[in-house]
Amino acid sequence: MSAARERTRSGPRWYRHSLVLTLAIIVVLFAAGETLSPGFAAPGQVIYLLVTASLLGFVAAGQNLVILGGREGIDLSVGGMISLGALIAGNVMDASNAAILPALLATLAGTFALGAVNGLGVTFLRIPPLVMTLGMYGVIQGLLIVITRGVPSGRAAPMLSAFVNEPLVLGIPGILFAWAAFAAFVIWMLRSTAFGLRIYAIGANENAAALSGVAIRRTRVLLFALSGMCAGLTGFLVLGFSGNVFIGVGDQYMLPSIIAVVIGGTSLAGGIGGHHGTVAGAIVLVLLQSILTTLNIDPSGRAMIFGGTLLLLMFFYGRQQRLRV
Amino acid sequence: MTGDGQSQARPRFEFRRNTWILAAGFLALLCAVNYFLQDNFFEPGVMVSNLTTFTPLILIAIGQTYVILASDIDLSVGAIVSLVNVVTVSIMHHLGGDALAVAAGIGAGVATGLAAGAANGLCVAALRFQPIITTFATGTVFAGLALWILPDAGTVQAPEPVWRTYSASFVGVPFVIWSLGVVALGCWLYSRSRPYLTLMAVGGNIRAAFGSGLPVMRTRIAGYVICGLFCSLGALALTGETATGDPLIGIAFTLSSISAVVLGGTALSGGVGGVLGSVLGAILLGLISNVIFFAGTPFEYQNLIQGVIVLVALAGGVFVSRGGAR
Numbered sequence: 001m002s003a004a005r006e007r008t009r010s011g012p013r014w015y016r017h018s019l020v021l022t023l024a025i026i027v028v029l030f031a032a033g034e035t036l037s038p039g040f041a042a043p044g045q046v047i048y049l050l051v052t053a054s055l056l057g058f059v060a061a062g063q064n065l066v067i068l069g070g071r072e073g074i075d076l077s078v079g080g081m082i083s084l085g086a087l088i089a090g091n092v093m094d095a096s097n098a099a100i101l102p103a104l105l106a107t108l109a110g111t112f113a114l115g116a117v118n119g120l121g122v123t124f125l126r127i128p129p130l131v132m133t134l135g136m137y138g139v140i141q142g143l144l145i146v147i148t149r150g151v152p153s154g155r156a157a158p159m160l161s162a163f164v165n166e167p168l169v170l171g172i173p174g175i176l177f178a179w180a181a182f183a184a185f186v187i188w189m190l191r192s193t194a195f196g197l198r199i200y201a202i203g204a205n206e207n208a209a210a211l212s213g214v215a216i217r218r219t220r221v222l223l224f225a226l227s228g229m230c231a232g233l234t235g236f237l238v239l240g241f242s243g244n245v246f247i248g249v250g251d252q253y254m255l256p257s258i259i260a261v262v263i264g265g266t267s268l269a270g271g272i273g274g275h276h277g278t279v280a281g282a283i284v285l286v287l288l289q290s291i292l293t294t295l296n297i298d299p300s301g302r303a304m305i306f307g308g309t310l311l312l313l314m315f316f317y318g319r320q321q322r323l324r325v
Numbered sequence: 326m327t328g329d330g331q332s333q334a335r336p337r338f339e340f341r342r343n344t345w346i347l348a349a350g351f352l353a354l355l356c357a358v359n360y361f362l363q364d365n366f367f368e369p370g371v372m373v374s375n376l377t378t379f380t381p382l383i384l385i386a387i388g389q390t391y392v393i394l395a396s397d398i399d400l401s402v403g404a405i406v407s408l409v410n411v412v413t414v415s416i417m418h419h420l421g422g423d424a425l426a427v428a429a430g431i432g433a434g435v436a437t438g439l440a441a442g443a444a445n446g447l448c449v450a451a452l453r454f455q456p457i458i459t460t461f462a463t464g465t466v467f468a469g470l471a472l473w474i475l476p477d478a479g480t481v482q483a484p485e486p487v488w489r490t491y492s493a494s495f496v497g498v499p500f501v502i503w504s505l506g507v508v509a510l511g512c513w514l515y516s517r518s519r520p521y522l523t524l525m526a527v528g529g530n531i532r533a534a535f536g537s538g539l540p541v542m543r544t545r546i547a548g549y550v551i552c553g554l555f556c557s558l559g560a561l562a563l564t565g566e567t568a569t570g571d572p573l574i575g576i577a578f579t580l581s582s583i584s585a586v587v588l589g590g591t592a593l594s595g596g597v598g599g600v601l602g603s604v605l606g607a608i609l610l611g612l613i614s615n616v617i618f619f620a621g622t623p624f625e626y627q628n629l630i631q632g633v634i635v636l637v638a639l640a641g642g643v644f645v646s647r648g649g650a651r
Contacts, residue, residue: 072593074457127643128593130398134580135636142629149625255461268455300476303469310462314454322453323535 021316022264022280029287037294047172051164053286054179055234055241057279059253060260061186062115062230064278066129067261068190069223070203070270077118077133078231078257080140081111082250085235087147090154090245097159107232114140115228119221129224137254144247152246156239164240175237186275199223204271256285263313284313344590345602347641351588352605355612362619377492377501379611381406381563385578386585386603387512388555393586395548396528396595397449397456401464402556402582405441406575408467409434409560411475414483414570422484434564435557441467442553446546464579471572478571483564491565501562508558512600524548529596585610587639609638 033040059078066073085107093103114136121132168174190196201209202216210216231250238249264281266273288309292302360366385402392399413434420426441463448459475481493500515521526534527544535541556575563574587593588609589602613634617627 121640125640125644127640130583130593131587131639131643132636134583135632135639137580138584138632138635139629140632142626142632145625145628259458259461262455262458268457298476300469300472303472304466305469307462307465307467307469310465311448311454311459314448314459314462315452323532323541 022277022284025284026280026287029284029291033287033291033294036291040291040294043171047167047176049286049290050176050179050283051173051241052290053283054175055237056253056256056260056282056286057179057183058237059231059234060257060278060282061182061275062227063257064186064261064264064266064273064275065199065223065230066227067258067266067268068199068203068270068273069220071122071206071220072129072268073122073203073220073223073270074129074258074268075115075118075133075224075227075231076130076254077114077136077140078227078234079248079251079254080137080144081114081228081231082235082238082253083144083245083247084114084140084250085111085232086239086245086249087144087154087235087247088232089236089239090156091147093154093157093160095155095157097157100157100160103157104236107236108229111232111235112225112229115231116221116225118228119224122224123217123220133224141247148247152244154239154245156243160236160240161243164237175240183275183279190275195219195222200271202271256282259310260285344592344598345605346590347644348589348602348605348609351638351641352609352612355609355616359612359616359619362616373499373501375611375615376505376608377499377566379608380501380505381559381566382578382581382585382610383505383604383607384508384555384559384562386582386589386607387508387600388552388559389582390586390589390591390598390600390603391524391555392548392552393583393591393593394528394595394598395524395545396531397545397548398460398583398593399445399549399552400457400460400579401441401445401467402552403575403577403579404464404467404471405438405553405556406560406563406578407471407572408441408474408575409437409557410564410574411471411481411570411572412437413561413564414481415475417484417487418481418570422486424486427484427486431561434561435554438553438555438557438560439550440553442550442556443546445553446549449549450542450545468572475570475572478573479569481570483568483570488565488568491562504558504562516599520544520547525596527595581610582607584635584639587643588635592643610635613638 030041030046039045059082063075063078066075088110089103089107092106093099118129118133118136121127121136122129125132127135163174163178166173168177190199198209198214198219201212201214202219206216231253234253235250239245242249260281261273261278262268262281263284264273264275264277264279266277288306289302292305297305356366363371365371385406389399389402413430415430416433417426417430420429445460445463448454448463449456491500495503523534523539523544524547526537526539527541531541534544559578560575564570567574585606586598586603588606589598589604590606591598591602613631614627617630617634622630
């Protein structure tokens with residue numbers, strides 16, 4: 001446990017290093033954007049970018065927890081969970097301000113339960129997370145069609161749309177305050193609560209954690225449930241962002257949520273990393289995509305540059321240890 | 326509960342070498358159900374037509390198997406398939422569509438698949454990037470290349486001899502069966518070779534393999550290159566079937582190829598399983614949608630039922646690859 005505390009408090013050197021690197025990349029990307037297209041770093045534009053990044057940030061937080069929990073933890077069902085969350089929220093609130101709270105609760109409960117099913121499959125049936133969550137994604141896709149009968153339904157309440165899209169204080173929309181508070185909470189939870197330390201413990205060495213009395217199954221089920229819930233929350237906010245729901249709305253967040261975690265310095269092997277890097281990673285990804293959009297590059301070029309840049313980022317962070325005898 | 330899937334030494338080793346058995350049993354059951362729902366299911370014409378539909382996934386799943394056996398994973402297969410499809414069809418179209426153009430198109434397609442696989446292998450094994458993220462990134466690049474070569478689907482067609490040959494019969498046996506026969510022979514020969522043994526050793530325990538002096542890096546690269554080769558074969562089959570160039574044609578194959586491999590009992594952790602299971606897994610995936618369709622399931626429930634069946638079957642496949650009971 002003390003090793004985990006050590007790790008979370010100070011972090012290994014390369015990890016601190018990569019956080020600095022990520023922040024540097026954010027500054028460079030903003031500068032590059034401003035040079036290439038004046039007005040890129042204008043306040044309104046920056047806020048719009050951060051709102052987009054926040055949507056990714058919420059879902060990446062859940063992904064972050066699952067990955068930190070180790071044992072090849074990964075959640076590929078978040079895309080479906082976001083779509084489902086947006087669908088539940090849209091149908092429960094149906095454009096009515098009064099129904100926002102029930103809609104939020106229904107969304108969180110539904111996606112928490114489905115996430116828990118992921119966790120139960122992973123811990124009790126010992127299905128690898130990649131397979132379990134991939135299968136769950138297929139199930140959710142089917143569920144979406146059953147619920148909607150192929151026709152999009154549900155609308156955002158005006159207050160929710162305003163919360164995401166319109167300035168609240170100092171020209172900053174409410175969602176950014178919510179994201180800041182949420183991220184701070186996750187960072188605090190990982191560093192300073194028993195639950196957070198348990199996550200590092202099972203991620204770093206499951207056997208040692210079990211021998212130290214950590215309820216590893218319960219913890220891991222909870223991680224997947226929380227990941228589902230974070231994705232559901234993202235769906236709720238995506239509904240506010242776009243006003244209505246279409247079935248595949250969440251798919252675009254699935255792989256970016258993993259990439260944000262990885263370029264934020266969290267190891268896919270589990271047990272190493274934190275959440276502040278993920279926040280920075282989400283911003284980097286959204287910035288990168290936005291620059292490519294601003295430059296008016298056609299979709300094919302955008303895809304190639306995006307993929308190439310990811311490979312370049314992998315060169316800095318994603319390298320695995322050299323094999324030694 | 327602490328032992329988990331990590332402890333590899335088990336007495337039931339024979340069972341672990343025949344991980345395809347559950348898939349075969351499930352397949353037999355599904356064939357029976359399918360026959361019950363569709364009277365002419367076992368007629369040669371229907372079976373060949375089904376097999377023709379499943380062939381692209383079968384080939385791609387075989388490629389994915391070799392990568393997974395080496396304990397890596399390839400999320401770029403769908404993009405490679407799209408890329409090979411547009412390269413092949415574009416070259417055939419621009420060279421005029423005669424026999425030489427067709428040969429050039431096929432050659433270029435296979436070369437593209439090999440090159441894409443080699444790029445993946447170099448990034449993952451030589452540069453030591455994390456496989457999931459890396460192949461997602463290279464997949465994005467390949468998908469971009471495919472869009473760049475052919476921005477719109479359906480604007481370029483494959484010449485007539487291509488799809489005529491693909492649906493033709495030789496000596497009374499359909500072309501698809503011949504092709505699958507050649508592939509089966511190739512896989513069988515490979516499975517008895519030293520490189521395959523090395524591949525399994527690397528997948529089973531990479532440190533031990535390295536410690537024994539096996540060429541780990543070269544082996545992992547070879548896994549990706551073979552996967553690229555099979556993706557190009559799958560793309561050629563797809564081209565023979567659809568006769569058109571489509572930059573998005575391969576998207577669905579990434580996830581379904583992984584599903585097929587896991588259904589076939591191959592462990593994602595590497596070193597356990599084989600291509601036979603994946604072939605059965607690919608056929609299973611196809612038959613599941615067949616059965617759901619012929620059972621007259623209401624349209625909106627088809628995907629959900631398929632999703633649930635696949636999830637249950639995946640869990641079963643995992644169970645088997647781990648050697649049965651806990």
